[in-house]
Amino acid sequence: MSRAWTHWATSADLVSLRLPAHDAGTGLTGPSLGEAQYGSSFVLDVFDAYGAGLVSNPNVIVAGSIGAGKSTIVKMQLDRALRRGRRAVVVDPKGEYGDLAARHGVVPVALGRDGWCSPFSNDEREGRDLLRALLASAQGAPLNNDQHFALDEVWHRLLAPRPARVLWSLYQLLASHLESSTPSASRSLALILYRFIHGDLAGLFDGEDEPLVFSGDLVVLDLSAQWSSNSLSVAVLSAVAAAQQLVGRPGEFGYLVLDEAWALLGDVDALRWLRGSWKLARARGLSHVLVLHRWSDVAAAGDAGSAQRERAQGLLRECETAWLFRQPVDEAREMARALGLSPREERYLTGLPKGVALVRYGAHRSIVGVRPDANDLGFIDTDAAMRER
Numbered sequence: 263m264s265r266a267w268t269h270w271a272t273s274a275d276l277v278s279l280r281l282p283a284h285d286a287g288t289g290l291t292g293p294s295l296g297e298a299q300y301g302s303s304f305v306l307d308v309f310d311a312y313g314a315g316l317v318s319n320p321n322v323i324v325a326g327s328i329g330a331g332k333s334t335i336v337k338m339q340l341d342r343a344l345r346r347g348r349r350a351v352v353v354d355p356k357g358e359y360g361d362l363a364a365r366h367g368v369v370p371v372a373l374g375r376d377g378w379c380s381p382f383s384n385d386e387r388e389g390r391d392l393l394r395a396l397l398a399s400a401q402g403a404p405l406n407n408d409q410h411f412a413l414d415e416v417w418h419r420l421l422a423p424r425p426a427r428v429l430w431s432l433y434q435l436l437a438s439h440l441e442s443s444t445p446s447a448s449r450s451l452a453l454i455l456y457r458f459i460h461g462d463l464a465g466l467f468d469g470e471d472e473p474l475v476f477s478g479d480l481v482v483l484d485l486s487a488q489w490s491s492n493s494l495s496v497a498v499l500s501a502v503a504a505a506q507q508l509v510g511r512p513g514e515f516g517y518l519v520l521d522e523a524w525a526l527l528g529d530v531d532a533l534r535w536l537r538g539s540w541k542l543a544r545a546r547g548l549s550h551v552l553v554l555h556r557w558s559d560v561a562a563a564g565d566a567g568s569a570q571r572e573r574a575q576g577l578l579r580e581c582e583t584a585w586l587f588r589q590p591v592d593e594a595r596e597m598a599r600a601l602g603l604s605p606r607e608e609r610y611l612t613g614l615p616k617g618v619a620l621v622r623y624g625a626h627r628s629i630v631g632v633r634p635d636a637n638d639l640g641f642i643d644t645d646a647a648m649r650e651r
Contacts, residue, residue: 287302287303287304287305287628288304288305288306288311288314288316288623288626288628289314290305290306290307290310290311290314290316291305292305292307292310292342292346293305293342293345294633294635295335295338295339295342295630295632295633296630296631296632296633297630297631297633298628298629298630299628299629299630299631304621304628304630306339306583306621306623307339307342307343307346308320308321308322308549308582308583308623309348309515309547309549311583311623311624312544316623316624316626317582317583317623317624318582318624319543319544319580319581319582320515320543320544320547320548320549320582320583321540321543321549321550321551321552321580321581321582321583322549322550322551322552322581322583322584322585323551323552323554323578323581323583323584323585324336324551324552324553324554324584324585324587325553325554325555325584325585325586325587325589325597326555326585326586326587326588326589326619327555327587327588327589327590327593328555329616330587330588330614330616330617330619331587331616331617331618331619331632332553332555332585332587333358333553333642334617334632334634334638334642335585335619335632336519336521336551336553337359337362337638337641337642338632338634338638338642339517339551340352340362340480340517340519341362341365341366341637341638341641343515343517344366344479344480347479348479348514348515348516348517349479349480349508349509349514349515349516349517350479350480350481350509350516350517350518350519351476351480351481351482351483351505351508351509351516351517351518351519352480352481352482352483352519352521353483353485353498353501353502353505353518353519353520353521354370354482354483354484354485354486354519354521355485355486355488355489355494355498355521355522355525356486356489356521356522357370357484357486358521359482360482360484361640361641361642362480362482362641363480363482364641365640365641366479366480368478368480368481368482370482370483370484371474371476371481371482371483371484372484372485372486372487373465373466373467373483373484373485373487373497373501374465374466374487375487376474377469377471377473377474378465378466378467378468378469378471378473378474379466379467379473379474379476379483379500379501379504380426380427380428380467380468380473380504381396381467381499381500381501381503381504382424382428382503383503383506383507384424389424389428390414390417391535391538392503392535393413393417393428393432394410394413394531395499395531395532395534395535396496396499396500397409397413397451397454397455398530398531399495399496399499399529399531399532400454400457400458400463400493400496401450401454404530404531405531406447408446408447409447409450409451411447412446412447412448412451413451416432416435416436416448416451417432419435420432420435426472426473427468427469428468429455429458429459429467429468430459430468432451432455433452433455433456433458433459436448436449436451436452436455437452439452440452440453440456457493462491462493463493463496463497466488466497466500467500467504476508481505481508483501483504483505485497485498485501494525495525495526495528495529495532498520498522498525498526498532499526499529499532499535502518502520502526502536502539505518506518506539506546506548509548513547514547515547515548515549516547516548516549517548517549517551518548518549518550518551519551519553520550520551520552520553521553522553522555523552523553523554524554524555527574527577528574533573533574533577534573536577537573537576537577540577540580550581552578552581575600578600578601579600579601579602582623582624583621583622583623583624584601584621584622584623585619585621586601586611586619586620586621586622587614587618587619588611588612588613588614588615588616588618589611589612590612591612594608594611594612595608597611598611601622603622607620607627610629614629617631617632618630618631618632619632
């Protein structure tokens with residue numbers, strides 16, 4: 263007679279080994295986003311997931327090849343959130359969210375065409391940190407020590423309470439330095455501020471009229487006019503800062519969608535500022551949703567092993583929820599390295615069919631086929647092949 267040795271394991275043990283016994287979805291209730299591979303409908307709202315202990319923060323990354331289904335799932339999630347009374351702001355560099363806005367009775371706002379918005383909150387420290395990031399981003403290089411000192415000096419000279427036109431007021435305090443041809447920190451700051459008042463960034467974040475006042479549950483900030491310009495990262499940074507004042511208010515939950523996220527990941531000062539916002543996501547009830555169309559966009563943030571690349575990857579690793587669509591082999595390898603995916607998950611990414619995603623939520627994984635319903639078809643950019651899935 264021989265003894266048969268066995269090992270008992272719970273489903274939690276198997277999940278920790280990334281060997282789930284089955285995939286029945288999240289167990290959450292609500293409108294379906296699709297079907298889990300071995301389960302039924304797949305439901306995922308990050309705030310519900312946080313409340314259920316499935317994730318430890320509400321930040322989300324959506325990544326995949328062009329046409330794999332990224333925009334579809336983002337719009338579906340926003341629509342379901344809005345129908346539940348959540349709020350959402352979309353920073354839309356390519357003008358692709360017009361149909362979703364129309365579905366909810368909203369007209370996208372094109373900054374510079376429809377008016378200007380102030381990106382500065384009432385918080386003193388946040389305002390100054392944002393100003394530093396804006397000027398460094400516009401300069402294309404970090405502020406040096408002399409510029410930091412000069413900026414702090416002029417910031418303290420602003421009238422209290424802080425004026426609505428912050429950038430214009432700062433420019434007025436520094437404009438006299440433009441009369442001198444001698445290089446100085448104050449003159450360099452004045453030249454940067456000139457762009458916001460009279461140059462290529464004029465009319466976006468400063469103007470003679472009253473600033474735009476956003477209201478309603480959905481706001482779409484259309485930055486398509488800046489899409490092909492060198493000022494895209496500055497425009498996106500300012501729009502994100504303005505948007506954060508609209509969502510995540512006390513007692514509310516809100517989504518802030520940042521499409522074409524590479525515009526901030528490759529900007530040293532913008533990325534540093536964004537990381538600060540990331541840390542406050544739970545306290546603000548705010549879910550940042552970063553949409554990346556090529557994983558190599560992360561590589562563009564800096565050379566391998568550089569501090570900038572590590573900051574960008576660290577930001578993405580801190581997204582507890584990820585919708586990962588099909589990737590080419592080389593990009594899948596980089597994604598797996600950045601997000602700490604297993605070799606099996608890396609192989610999944612290269613073979614996923616269109617409209618199917620590897621979804622990571624906390625310690626859990628699901629293979630999900632995205633299933634738009636009849637309501638979704640009116641506002642998603644999906645071709646016939648996708649609709650037949």
